[in-house]
Structures are given as structure tokens and as C-alpha cells.
Amino acid sequence: xxxxxxxxxxxxxxxxxxxxxxxxxxxxxxxxxxxxxxxxxxxxxxxxxxxxxxxxxxxxxxxxxxxxxxxxxxxxxxxxxxxxxxxxxxxxxxxxxxxxxxxxxxxxxxxxxxxxxxxxxxxxxxxxxxxxxxxxxxxxxxxxxxxxxxxxxxxxxxxxxxxxxxxxxxxxxxxxxxxxxxxxxxxxxxxxxxxxxxxxxxxxxxxxxxxxxxxxxxxxxxxxxxxxxxxxxxxxxxxxxxxxxxxxxxxxxxxxxxxxxxxxxxxxxxxxxxxxxxxxxxxxxxxxxxxxxx
Numbered sequence: 001x002x003x004x005x006x007x008x009x010x011x012x013x014x015x016x017x018x019x020x021x022x023x024x025x026x027x028x029x030x031x032x033x034x035x036x037x038x039x040x041x042x043x044x045x046x047x048x049x050x051x052x053x054x055x056x057x058x059x060x061x062x063x064x065x066x067x068x069x070x071x072x073x074x075x076x077x078x079x080x081x082x083x084x085x086x087x088x089x090x091x092x093x094x095x096x097x098x099x100x101x102x103x104x105x106x107x108x109x110x111x112x113x114x115x116x117x118x119x120x121x122x123x124x125x126x127x128x129x130x131x132x133x134x135x136x137x138x139x140x141x142x143x144x145x146x147x148x149x150x151x152x153x154x155x156x157x158x159x160x161x162x163x164x165x166x167x168x169x170x171x172x173x174x175x176x177x178x179x180x181x182x183x184x185x186x187x188x189x190x191x192x193x194x195x196x197x198x199x200x201x202x203x204x205x206x207x208x209x210x211x212x213x214x215x216x217x218x219x220x221x222x223x224x225x226x227x228x229x230x231x232x233x234x235x236x237x238x239x240x241x242x243x244x245x246x247x248x249x250x251x252x253x254x255x256x257x258x259x260x261x262x263x264x265x266x267x268x269x270x271x272x273x274x275x276x277x278x279x280x281x282x283x284x285x286x287x288x289x290x291x292x293x294x
């Protein structure tokens with residue numbers, strides 16, 4: 001009996017030490033995520049870099065840099081992503097602010113409306129704009145019926161249709177990111193500004209808006225980087241002049257079977273994204289985005 005009695009605490013102590021080691025080991029807790037990143041990001045990325053250099057060396061990169069078509073596609077991609085990000089910010093900031101200022105009941109009613117588009121696949125959402133903006137679509141029929149225009153407008157296969165399609169898909173991401181950042185702002189600071197004589201507009205302009213800027217920086221970064229890889233929406237709603245780099249990569253890989261050039265274009269897109277993040281960090285400091293403002 002004494003032997004059994006001494007074994008029980010020993011086993012408990014061993015189990016306790018193992019439990020403590022597991023809880024305190026960051027690498028073990030991060031192991032599933034690290035494994036996922038290695039298998040589905042780092043290894044494919046390494047294969048893409050190797051494929052871009054294995055057959056022709058740096059020739060595919062020189063081909064991309066020396067071809068005006070690819071340079072124009074890169075410029076078009078950056079232009080569309082910038083327009084999309086700015087439009088999402090202008091539309092999403094007032095909505096996020098209204099969600100923050102509203103009461104719990106109204107917020108519970110409005111938040112589902114924000115995330116409702118995520119319930120539909122983005123291909124379906126992009127295709128719906130073909131029906132709305134077509135030559136005989138709902139928008140043109142309504143304008144012609146009201147007598148605003150005499151002939152249908154060309155609303156599809158241009159910069160407008162691509163931008164509106166991408167904004168509709170990325171707007172919830174902008175709103176939710178801004179909403180999370182604005183919730184961390186202490187609302188009593190606005191009350192303090194009002195007590196000292198500031199109007200609601202001045203309190204917003206001098207107190208709330210500066211405190212929300214880290215959230216603005218983070219939301220714009222997320223939306224811009226996400227929009228860089230869009231393929232379906234510009235392919236459905238855009239014309240030849242709105243071709244984005246992801247479409248060019250797809251054509252190089254699937255139609256022209258030029259895998260080195262496609263891999264080189266993908267590596268350059270990644271390099272541009274990383275360069276933008278580094279520049280963004282230098283200008284706005286990502287530490288502030290993640291809430292480490294001093």
C-alpha cells in the first residue's frame with residue numbers, strides 16, 4: 001500500500017511537469033501553424049523560385065522586365081488595387097464608425113449585414129454584376145426607363161466595372177478591420193473633449209480620427225495586398241486594358257506553357273508585395289497597426 005501511495009504522487013508530478021512544459025513551449029503550440037505554412041506556402045514558394053531559375057537562369061526575369069506588355073500589366077494592377085483600396089476606405093470608414101458608435105442591439109442587427117456577402121461565393125458575386133451592369137441589365141434599363149439616358153451606357157468591361165466588383169468583395173474586410181480597431185478607442189476621451197468645449201465634429205477630428213489611423217493603415221494594407229492576387233473578378237468584368245498580373249500568370253502557365261516566365265512573374269509579384277509592406281512599415285510603422293503604439 002505504501003508503494004502504491006508513493007507511485008500516485010510521482011505520476012501526478014510527471015504529468016504536471018509535462019503539462020507545464022507543453023503550455024509554456026511556444027514552438028510546440030505553434031507547431032501546427034508552422035507545419036501548415038511550411039507545407040502550403042514555403043515549399044511551394046521555394047519550388048516556384050527554383051522553377052523560375054532552373055531552365056533559363058535569370059532570362060525569364062529579364063523577359064518580364066524588358067517586355068512593355070508585362071510592365072503595363074504590373075502598372076494596371078497597382079492602379080486598380082489603389083483605386084479599390086481608396087474606395088473601400090471611403091465607403092467603409094463611415095460604416096465602421098457607425099457600428100462603433102451604435103448600441104449593442106443596433107450593432108447586432110448591422111454586423112450580419114456587413115458579413116452577409118461572405119455567405120456567397122465571390123464568383124457568384126462577380127457574375128451578378130454582369131446582370132446588373134450589362135447593356136440590357138438592370139441599371140441601364142432603369143436609367144433608360146426613367147429617361148435619364150437615351151441609349152444604354154457601357155458599364156461593363158472597363159475600369160469602372162472591375163473596381164466596383166472588387167470593392168464589393170473587399171469592402172467587408174475593410175469594415176471589419178476598421179471596426180476592430182475602433183472598438184479599442186476609449187470613448188470617454190470624446191466625452192472629455194466635449195466637456196472642454198469641443199463640438200462633436202472637432203472631437204472626432206482631433207481625438208477619434210487620429211486614434212483610428214493605425215486601424216486605417218492596417219485595413220488599407222490588408223485590402224491592397226489581397227487585391228493584388230485577384231483573378232476571377234477582373235477576368236469576368238474587365239477588358240484587355242484591365243488585365244491584372246494574376247491573369248497574365250495564368251495565361252503564361254496554362255495557355256503558353258511558359259512555366260519559367262509564369263514563375264518569374266509570380267516571384268516578382270511577391271517581391272512587389274514585400275517591398276510595399278517594407279515601405280509601409282517605414283512610413284506608418286506596423287507596430288502601431290498591431291496596437292503597440294507608445
